[in-house]
Every structure is written in structure tokens, then in C-alpha cells.
Amino acid sequence: MKSILFVCMGNICRSPMAEAMFRDQFEQRSESAEFTVDSAATSRWEVGNSPHHGTQKILKAHGISSKGIRARQITTDDFYRADYIIGMDRENVEDLMLLAPEGTHRKIHLYLDLVPEKKGQGIPDPWYTGDFDETYSLIEEGLPYWLTFFEE
Template sequence: MKKILFVCMGNICRSPMAEAVFRDAFQKRQEDNFQVDSAATSRWEVGNPPHRGTQKLLSQHHISTKGMRARQVTTEDFYNADFIIGMDQENVSDLQAIAPDGTENKIYLYLDLVPGHTGESIPDPWYTGNFEETYDLIQKGLNEWLTFLEKD
């Protein structure tokens, strides 16, 4: 089983949105060899559900956030996850700074797989208020990531 961990700063907007979108995609494809989770680089929102903007938008697309709670990334995550996907460049830098030796190669920037978007970050809707933009960018990378994850 391949384990995928999406990471953003608070784990209430971008990373839980990616977790829910990917979980939904794997269910629709009837793929059960993937485990999807999300976490934060900070402790600020630990224990909180996804942001109401994330919940509302995902609900409109019939994607569940049931049972999701923010948590901070742990040392164990670096050993347990096969892919650790940061939603922006700062997340990736933070992850690289705390990654145990030998686990740095598991860290990716989400949009790096999307043609024409290498090196770009997904803007944080906590600050922009634009949850639709976040959803659209996650969707833009979905098929690229599914192809990458299924062949790896």
C-alpha cells in the first residue's frame, strides 16, 4: 500500500482539501492500494476540522470531510509515508528542514507535476479567501499525480 501525505501550514484548508479530493478519486476508481492523509507544518489548528470554506466547497462537489481533524506532521510521517506533498514552497522548505536523514527524497511540491506550473505554490485560501482557486489547482494536478502514483 502506498501512503500519501499532503501538507500545508495549518491543515485546515489546502492539505485536507487535497486529501479529500484524492480519497474521493481513489474510491471512484475502486483503488484500495493507496492511503491518503494530511498534516500541518504548524501546531496552530491541531484538532480543528477543515475550514468552513473547504467544507462548503467540497460539499458542493459531493466530497466528504467527515472525521477530518488537523494534526501536525510527525517524525513517523517521514518514515511511514511514501510521498509527502507540500502545497507551497514554504511547506516544502519546512518539511526539508525537519526531515530525518534519508527521507528528503519523499518530499514534493504539488504543482511540480503540472506542466507549466513547476515551482509554483497553491495560494493559501486562509489569506486569499479563494477556496475555488485552491480546488481548481488541486484538480489541475489530480490526473498528473494519479498517473505518477500509480506507476511509481
């Protein structure tokens, strides 16, 4: 079983949206037994909170559940447990690289790096932009590339 961990700053907007969207895809493809999907934050600011109402609203509009998702901070164990640790923007990846124990750095990726012509770009934080549609669209755009990558 492969373990995937999405990470953003607070774990209430981008990373829980990605977690819910990928869980939904694995369930639709009958691959939920092959993958575990989780999300976490680089900060402690939102620990214990549900996804942002904007995240919940757009997921619900697309028929995707965010049930059971609660913000949490990444732990040292996460770096050993997860096969893939995917930061939603460059700052997240930089923070993850600083937090990562020796030997785990190769697991860290930037979400949009697999999307042609978007390598090196981050997904803007809708906490600041207010644009949850953009966040959803960018995660959705990368989804097929990641699904192919995970299956290799």
C-alpha cells in the same frame, strides 16, 4: 499499499482539501485499498480543528466528504511511514525539508511540480486569499498528473 501525505501550514484549508479529493478519486476508481491518504500541518496552530468552513463548503458543493478529517501536526513517524509527502507551496516544502529525518528528503514534493507550466509554483493559501475556488481548481488540475505518477 502506497501512503500519501499532503501538507500545508495549518492543515485546515489546502492539505485537507487535497486529502478529501484524492480519497474520493481512489474510491471512485476502486483503488482505495491500494492507497492511504492523509494530511498534516507544519505548525501546531490548528491541531484538532475540522477543515475550514470554506474548504468544507467547496468540497460539499462537489459531493466530496471531509468527514473525519482533523488538523494535526506532522510527526517524525510520518516521514518514515509516507511514500510521498506533498507540500502545497514552497514554504511548506522548505519547512518539510528542515523537519525531515536523514534519508527521507526524497519523499518530499511540491504539489504543482507535476503540472506542465506550473513547476515551482505553490497553491495560494485561501486562509489569506479567501479564494477556495482557486485552491480547489489548482488541486483538481494536478490530480490526474499525481494519479498517473502514483500508478507508475
